[in-house]
Amino acid sequence: MSSSPHRRSIIILDLGGQYAHLIASRIRRFGFTSFILPADTKAELLKDAAGIILSGGPQSVYEKGSPAADPGIFSLGIPVLGLCYGHQWMAQALGGTVSPAVVKEYGPTDIKKVKNEQRRVNSNLLADLPEGFRVWMSHGDEVTKLPSGFVTVASSKDCIHAAMMNAERKLFGIQFHIEVTHTQYGMEILRNFVDLCQPEPWSVTGYAAKISEEVKREVGDQPSSSGLRPAGRKVFMLVSGGVDSTVAFTLLNKVLGAERVTGLLVDTGLMRKGEITAIQKAFEPLGIHNLHIEEASERFYAALEGVYEPEKKREIIGNTFLAVQKEVSDRMGLKIEEGWMLGQGTIYPDTIETGGTKHADKIKTHHNRVELIQKMMEQGLVVEPLKELYKDEVRQLGEELGLPHDLVWRQPFPGPGLGVRILCAQEPSLPKDGGMSSGKRGSTDPQIAEMVLPVLSVGVQGDGRTYRHALALFADDKTPTDTHYGLATSIPNGSRVFSRVLLCTSHAKPFDPVFTPTMIEQKTADLLRDADSIVDAEVRKAELYDKIWQFPVVLLPFGSQAGGRSIVLRPIESTDAMTAAAYRLPHAFLRQVTEKILQIDGIDAVFLDLTNKPPGTIEWE
Numbered sequence: 001m002s003s004s005p006h007r008r009s010i011i012i013l014d015l016g017g018q019y020a021h022l023i024a025s026r027i028r029r030f031g032f033t034s035f036i037l038p039a040d041t042k043a044e045l046l047k048d049a050a051g052i053i054l055s056g057g058p059q060s061v062y063e064k065g066s067p068a069a070d071p072g073i074f075s076l077g078i079p080v081l082g083l084c085y086g087h088q089w090m091a092q093a094l095g096g097t098v099s100p101a102v103v104k105e106y107g108p109t110d111i112k113k114v115k116n117e118q119r120r121v122n123s124n125l126l127a128d129l130p131e132g133f134r135v136w137m138s139h140g141d142e143v144t145k146l147p148s149g150f151v152t153v154a155s156s157k158d159c160i161h162a163a164m165m166n167a168e169r170k171l172f173g174i175q176f177h178i179e180v181t182h183t184q185y186g187m188e189i190l191r192n193f194v195d196l197c198q199p200e201p202w203s204v205t206g207y208a209a210k211i212s213e214e215v216k217r218e219v220g221d222q223p224s225s226s227g228l229r230p231a232g233r234k235v236f237m238l239v240s241g242g243v244d245s246t247v248a249f250t251l252l253n254k255v256l257g258a259e260r261v262t263g264l265l266v267d268t269g270l271m272r273k274g275e276i277t278a279i280q281k282a283f284e285p286l287g288i289h290n291l292h293i294e295e296a297s298e299r300f301y302a303a304l305e306g307v308y309e310p311e312k313k314r315e316i317i318g319n320t321f322l323a324v325q326k327e328v329s330d331r332m333g334l335k336i337e338e339g340w341m342l343g344q345g346t347i348y349p350d351t352i353e354t355g356g357t358k359h360a361d362k363i364k365t366h367h368n369r370v371e372l373i374q375k376m377m378e379q380g381l382v383v384e385p386l387k388e389l390y391k392d393e394v395r396q397l398g399e400e401l402g403l404p405h406d407l408v409w410r411q412p413f414p415g416p417g418l419g420v421r422i423l424c425a426q427e428p429s430l431p432k433d434g435g436m437s438s439g440k441r442g443s444t445d446p447q448i449a450e451m452v453l454p455v456l457s458v459g460v461q462g463d464g465r466t467y468r469h470a471l472a473l474f475a476d477d478k479t480p481t482d483t484h485y486g487l488a489t490s491i492p493n494g495s496r497v498f499s500r501v502l503l504c505t506s507h508a509k510p511f512d513p514v515f516t517p518t519m520i521e522q523k524t525a526d527l528l529r530d531a532d533s534i535v536d537a538e539v540r541k542a543e544l545y546d547k548i549w550q551f552p553v554v555l556l557p558f559g560s561q562a563g564g565r566s567i568v569l570r571p572i573e574s575t576d577a578m579t580a581a582a583y584r585l586p587h588a589f590l591r592q593v594t595e596k597i598l599q600i601d602g603i604d605a606v607f608l609d610l611t612n613k614p615p616g617t618i619e620w621e
């Protein structure tokens with residue numbers, strides 16, 4: 001594959017683990033080229049790779065239909081590293097045996113290097129590591145007989161072949177998870193493998209030049225000439241204001257020129273205060289003026305009138321968005337027949353998550369890969385300049401293209417925008433007995449006053465999503481202590497009624513909540529926009545923006561007086577949104593933000609969400 005984009009890179013063959021991205025992105029952070037390909041990629045297509053890593057996976061190698069690579073990879077003469085399932089599959093494919101482990105190992109495990117004649121050779125990935133160290137194991141099967149030519153490199157108490165190798169053929173198998181931080185020296189082992197492979201260096205700058213050439217090729221070099229089949233197409237792109245679409249749009253402008261690119265930004269009425277202007281301003285210094293703004297907020301508010309159910313709201317927002325987009329593109333004559341194609345800001349994890357490689361568990365269908373788009377992709381009518389980049393690389397590219405730091409590094413913001421942060425309800429919702437049956441709500445401290453909020457919110461407990469109540473705690477000085485944070489774990493754990501615990505930062509004592517029916521409309525969106533913009537400005541002023549991963553601000557349909565509503569502050573720390581910890585805000589900051597929010601006409605109570613995820617989700621809906 002001389003024209004292969006994967007030449008001299010380390011290829012991760014995806015055997016079904018969720019960790020393939022972690023490994024590929026780590027190798028790129030080392031400064032080397034790495035891509036993920038489906039498990040059954042033909043060996044012939046991999047002959048120019050610098051090295052191959054067989055990923056982990058949840059199945060057993062002896063199960064029928066379990067993922068397998070092409071055994072031809074072992075004859076290519078390039079280094080291969082099998083991890084966990086990949087280690088077992090390698091052993092079996094080369095004539096060894098894999099069986100259910102007598103003692104299954106999960107969690108931290110001590111391993112010891114084994115003395116043998118091959119262990120001192122340079123290619124031993126563990127050669128420069130201590131004699132014993134602690135690793136993270138997670139396996140029910142194990143290699144019980146090595147393939148011929150292999151030796152054991154390390155063992156644990158219950159797993160003899162915790163690491164194996166055939167130094168001469170540069171084949172390595174490791175049972176433990178080198179990609180997780182709990183494994184001591186995991187990164188050193190990966191680095192040793194990478195050094196052995198000597199892959200092509202990787203840099204975002206270098207890659208951007210390559211993408212530019214690819215975009216020109218895909219879209220066609222020359223602008224279309226009328227009448228005949230167009231020699232080069234023009235690109236229409238939806239810009240949301242998020243990092244990915246903004247960077248993709250900027251790159252397309254730079255590569256193709258403004259006359260061949262048109263962007264559309266739909267004002268849904270659910271965006272943050274001043275967001276549209278900020279996006280326009282960011283493009284101005286770059287000379288990008290081809291972004292059409294479609295004001296459609298009234299249309300969204302009308303479609304959402306009387307809608308209270310979170311998933312229904314999401315569906316309506318999504319559908320209205322598509323309808324507006326279609327109308328605008330028809331009106332502007334942006335048709336395929338007229339030589340237009342679609343640009344998207346899809347990034348690397350989005351292409352893999354959807355079964356872009358066969359064995360990755362299908363977590364969600366990404367909106368960039370719905371059926372209609374897939375069909376257009378087959379016809380070569382979609383261009384995705386960022387499809388092989390990770391988020392941090394997209395950000396770096398954005399800065400290199402001259403986009404402002406604040407925009408490129410902004411915190412994640414959900415697609416439906418403020419639509420999922422206005423908690424909509426027609427009537428109050430309280431647990432049957434006020435939640436009292438759950439043992440003083442889990443709190444044993446009689447000093448701590450509590451109040452059950454008359455709303456339900458989404459949480460995640462056990463295997464599934466829950467729809468439960470929130471309990472507010474009160475403190476004389478209106479600031480949270482370790483005790484409050486502790487209760488935010490123990491109360492949901494011991495209760496089937498509550499999934500969230502808050503601290504009231506506006507009141508020292510419980511009050512009788514007065515409910516106001518609430519839905520998405522101009523008035524509620526403006527209320528939330530005002531509160532959200534206060535929080536955003538204060539967070540930046542206090543230099544907390546980069547420390548907090550995401551900071552939802554939520555509007556609740558009740559207040560302490562008639563017609564009033566409440567605001568919830570939900571700052572969290574996270575790396576991937578799968579789990580999250582409540583971020584502990586400085587007390588002075590909390591007091592100041594609360595005071596400012598209380599000055600908004602229509603808001604008369606403020607709460608701080610103390611809940612981790614699990615049991616609470618990041619968003620309230």
Ligand code: XMP
Pocket residue numbers: 314412413414415416420550577613616617618619620621
């Ligand atoms: P949860 O609330 O499930 O959120 O803990 C996890 C991450 O997903 C974001 N989120 C969404 N993003 N459309 C999106 O594009 C949605 O409907 C949506 N709901 C939640 C949320 O902001 C967090 O980063």
